[in-house]
Amino acid sequence: MTAASYPVIRCDGSVHCVAEAQGPPGARTVTEVRRHNAGDWHARPGGRDICPDCWKGDYR
Ligand SMILES: [Zn+2]
Numbered sequence: 001m002t003a004a005s006y007p008v009i010r011c012d013g014s015v016h017c018v019a020e021a022q023g024p025p026g027a028r029t030v031t032e033v034r035r036h037n038a039g040d041w042h043a044r045p046g047g048r049d050i051c052p053d054c055w056k057g058d059y060r
Contacts (some may be wrong), residue, residue, distance in 0.1 A: 006022065007027055008020045008023075008030075009041065010056065013050040013051060013054025013059030014057075020036060021037045021051070027060055
């Protein structure tokens, strides 16, 4: 059995932020993760992902 690797998106809003988001069970791509977390997380131009806290905290 191989080690499972699952996609996550990590917050790029602040260098201090270590927030991560996972997708739904069985998600295989970050696109699915982003879609699953749409409404909470925000994708910015350049591929940056911003967590809900940083979004509210003006790190967008
Ligand atoms: Zn964040």
